[in-house]
Amino acid sequence: MPRSSGDTRRGPAVVVWVIAGVALALLVLPLLAILLSAPWAQLPALLVEPETLQALGLSVLTGAISTALCLVLGIPLAVVLARSVSWPVVPRRLLRAAVTIPLVLPPVVGGLALLLLLGRNGVLGRYLDAIGITIPFTTGAVVIAQTFVAMPFLVFAVEGALRGADRRVELAAASLGASPLQVFRTVTIPLVAPGVAAGAVLCFARALGEFGATITFAGSYPGVTRTLPIASYLASQNDLNQSIALALVLLVVSVAVLLGLRDRWLPGVRG
Amino acid sequence: MTVRSVRAILIATAVSTALGLSACSSPTPPAPTGTRAGEPLTGTVTVLAAASLTEVYTDLAARFEKLHPQVTITESFGGSSALATQVTQGAPADLLATANEATMTTVTGAGLADGTPTVFATNVLTLVVPPSNPARITSVADLAKPGVKVALCDKTVPCGSAALALLAAEKVSVTPVTLETDVKAVLTKVELDEVDAGLVYVTDARTADDKVRQIAVPDAANVVNRYPIVLLSRSTNKAAARAFERFILSATGLAALKKAGFGAP
Amino acid sequence: MAAGGARVSLVADIIVRRGSFEVAAALDVAGGRPLALVGPNGAGKTTVLNALAGHLPVECGSILLGESDITAARPEARRIGVVFQDFLLFPHLTVADNVAYGIRMRGSGRTAVRSAARAAALPWLERFDLAELAGRYPHELSGGQAQRVALARALAPEPEALLLDEPMASLDIEVRDEVRAELAVYLRDFTGPTVVVTHSAADVAALAADVVVLERGTVTQRGTWAQLQATPATPYVTRLVGRHEE
Numbered sequence: 163m164p165r166s167s168g169d170t171r172r173g174p175a176v177v178v179w180v181i182a183g184v185a186l187a188l189l190v191l192p193l194l195a196i197l198l199s200a201p202w203a204q205l206p207a208l209l210v211e212p213e214t215l216q217a218l219g220l221s222v223l224t225g226a227i228s229t230a231l232c233l234v235l236g237i238p239l240a241v242v243l244a245r246s247v248s249w250p251v252v253p254r255r256l257l258r259a260a261v262t263i264p265l266v267l268p269p270v271v272g273g274l275a276l277l278l279l280l281g282r283n284g285v286l287g288r289y290l291d292a293i294g295i296t297i298p299f300t301t302g303a304v305v306i307a308q309t310f311v312a313m314p315f316l317v318f319a320v321e322g323a324l325r326g327a328d329r330r331v332e333l334a335a336a337s338l339g340a341s342p343l344q345v346f347r348t349v350t351i352p353l354v355a356p357g358v359a360a361g362a363v364l365c366f367a368r369a370l371g372e373f374g375a376t377i378t379f380a381g382s383y384p385g386v387t388r389t390l391p392i393a394s395y396l397a398s399q400n401d402l403n404q405s406i407a408l409a410l411v412l413l414v415v416s417v418a419v420l421l422g423l424r425d426r427w428l429p430g431v432r433g
Numbered sequence: 434m435t436v437r438s439v440r441a442i443l444i445a446t447a448v449s450t451a452l453g454l455s456a457c458s459s460p461t462p463p464a465p466t467g468t469r470a471g472e473p474l475t476g477t478v479t480v481l482a483a484a485s486l487t488e489v490y491t492d493l494a495a496r497f498e499k500l501h502p503q504v505t506i507t508e509s510f511g512g513s514s515a516l517a518t519q520v521t522q523g524a525p526a527d528l529l530a531t532a533n534e535a536t537m538t539t540v541t542g543a544g545l546a547d548g549t550p551t552v553f554a555t556n557v558l559t560l561v562v563p564p565s566n567p568a569r570i571t572s573v574a575d576l577a578k579p580g581v582k583v584a585l586c587d588k589t590v591p592c593g594s595a596a597l598a599l600l601a602a603e604k605v606s607v608t609p610v611t612l613e614t615d616v617k618a619v620l621t622k623v624e625l626d627e628v629d630a631g632l633v634y635v636t637d638a639r640t641a642d643d644k645v646r647q648i649a650v651p652d653a654a655n656v657v658n659r660y661p662i663v664l665l666s667r668s669t670n671k672a673a674a675r676a677f678e679r680f681i682l683s684a685t686g687l688a689a690l691k692k693a694g695f696g697a698p
Numbered sequence: 699m700a701a702g703g704a705r706v707s708l709v710a711d712i713i714v715r716r717g718s719f720e721v722a723a724a725l726d727v728a729g730g731r732p733l734a735l736v737g738p739n740g741a742g743k744t745t746v747l748n749a750l751a752g753h754l755p756v757e758c759g760s761i762l763l764g765e766s767d768i769t770a771a772r773p774e775a776r777r778i779g780v781v782f783q784d785f786l787l788f789p790h791l792t793v794a795d796n797v798a799y800g801i802r803m804r805g806s807g808r809t810a811v812r813s814a815a816r817a818a819a820l821p822w823l824e825r826f827d828l829a830e831l832a833g834r835y836p837h838e839l840s841g842g843q844a845q846r847v848a849l850a851r852a853l854a855p856e857p858e859a860l861l862l863d864e865p866m867a868s869l870d871i872e873v874r875d876e877v878r879a880e881l882a883v884y885l886r887d888f889t890g891p892t893v894v895v896t897h898s899a900a901d902v903a904a905l906a907a908d909v910v911v912l913e914r915g916t917v918t919q920r921g922t923w924a925q926l927q928a929t930p931a932t933p934y935v936t937r938l939v940g941r942h943e944e
Contacts, residue, residue: 384612395614399515400514
């Protein structure tokens with residue numbers, strides 16, 4: 163196979179740079195457009211409007227809870243997934259496919275599926291309803307919808323970290339007297355912590371931006387289920403300025419999370 | 434239009450097509466329609482229409498395409514405010530039909546309409562409940578009972594503002610569990626029996642058939658949504674677009690709208 | 699725990715299976731007389747070591763450490779320190795915490811606190827000349843330094859036996875002689891039974907008192923290095939002793 167026109171000493175060829183530039187533009191220019199179109203003068207007033215603050219508070223709260231839930235449920239799943247390499251082909255593939263479902267399912271379909279499962283006439287929901295537990299139209303439903311769509315991000319990030327780490331240090335830990343649980347706590351977890359942190363960030367960002375599953379399953383009511391993306395969408399229909407303001411808030415929160423977590427990684431850990 | 438005149442139009446169209454007159458659809462043709470012999474209509478017509486018009490407009494589009502085989506009608510349905518915003522943001526469309534006049538003014542006010550909008554139908558709200566009527570709703574007043582789950586459209590959407598007006602007229606104070614982005618979403622929640630009741634258009638209740646049960650609201654006739662349609666100034670196929678608009682406003686179109694439950698304009 | 703003064707022995711007579719490969723080895727290692735387990739690559743030396751450490755199950759036979767039968771014991775229950783071929787230091791812990799790890803894990807009631815363990819590890823850091831490196835992380839160490847940390851870490855919890863897997867393999871050739879000499883001193887100070895797995899004649903000569911030769915899963919010769927040099931039993935051993943000057 164012929165090598166491409168760039169060799170490792172000179173770096174990638176010009177063509178590669180150009181295409182990369184286009185890709186970067188695609189990602190960055192829409193954000194610039196928001197920043198340029200933002201109604202900067204009215205922004206302070208728009209931001210303190212009750213609808214804005216309600217939506218922001220709700221989004222951050224549910225996003226945080228969903229991320230925590232993803233961590234608690236997703237790390238063990240990632241451990242199982244990482245170990246599944248030694249399983250026979252069919253169960254291994256089925257497990258991976260199951261974890262990937264929320265990634266390939268359109269969010270609205272996901273929301274509908276949750277409704278059909280946990281709605282008051284749902285497959286499981288009807289039993290919950292009988293004992294007085296209703297899930298749709300509650301903030302809990304928002305958390306469930308967000309957890310559903312964001313879980314794969316965390317699971318795959320942690321699985322990657324588990325696979326990448328040199329697990330043989332666990333043997334060393336055992337030879338020093340650590341029980342399997344102690345190994346997990348003192349060696350495995352710290353080794354994969356950077357990967358887990360990255361997964362949690364992705365998870366939070368995805369949960370924050372979730373729209374289709376939330377509105378289909380949880381509905382849209384200010385203060386209860388109307389998250390920032392939903393509020394922004396509704397606002398875009400008659401008050402574009404408010405819509406942009408809400409979008410800006412989403413943008414800022416996402417960037418803040420991204421920057422804030424970056425420094426939390428353990429010192430000295432490779433990569 | 435009688436059946437005979439429809440047939441006359443069909444023959445005229447066939448004749449003109451047979452004469453092999455190529456129709457390059459120029460952007461601003463002086464002659465308004467192609468139903469006159471000598472200029473068959475071609476091209477695509479993009480129609481943005483309120484969600485409540487989904488079934489009726491889809492049907493009318495199919496019929497129009499049969500009359501003018503070289504025309505393709507593409508339709509996009511959604512909340513009227515979202516559609517109006519799309520137009521003001523530059524979406525390439527030929528016709529816009531909204532569920533109330535207020536939404537239309539955002540477009541006409543921005544100077545994006547070619548001519549004045551024509552009201553082609555009216556719609557009123559009705560109360561729908563799941564077939565089993567789990568909360569035993571008999572009237573709008575029951576919506577205020579504690580524990581009753583009501584779905585409404587958000588006030589930014591025409592059916593939402595109509596719902597608020599109706600509830601105010603009935604002097605009923607309701608706390609809904611959800612404020613949806615378009616009327617079809619409200620209907621779906623009622624069909625799935627996830628809410629106890631919803632306020633939708635009578636036309637929606639009709640399309641839902643026996644998936645929901647309809648409860649008449651006495652004052653509903655006082656809260657009327659008037660549906661305007663307008664040709665957009667940025668349209669690139671005004672000939673065909675005007676023809677379709679005319680078709681909707683024709684006896685055939687109005688009959689279809691009436692059959693779907695819309696009121697006369 | 700060994701009674702004061704008495705030397706513990708490691709006696710193993712085992713068959714270990716790894717896939718389709720079977721290794722049979724019988725070892726009797728006395729405290730204070732390090733045993734070199736030599737053989738060509740693929741002979742099964744690491745397999746035996748892993749079985750002794752508890753990472754591989756024994757097909758049949760037994761392993762006795764002192765008077766305890768540890769054949770079925772889990773790795774964390776055996777009091778055997780291991781120095782792995784590429785050291786396997788904990789990348790997220792400092793040198794001090796690495797060395798303190800075993801002390802922490804074996805702390806009374808398993809409630810040993812990090813700081814207490816670190817304090818207990820201090821003499822070990824000094825013994826292995828690591829006091830100045832206490833705050834460094836493994837990726838900041840040279841090969842020789844890392845080996846000392848690995849050794850200190852294995853010895854700090856005061857195990858009853860010590861296993862070393864190819865101790866020089868991860869080091870640059872230039873430093874091997876010097877480090878090997880240091881290692882010989884440390885091993886002489888350790889009173890428990892020591893097994894050094896290696897394929898290097900220089901290692902055997904410097905570190906071991908007794909030698910067991912393993913070829914293709916079976917023991918082909920035992921004795922002291924002098925005895926092997928005098929009467930090599932197989933072509934491999936002949937080559938091994940002849941290449942002593944490498």
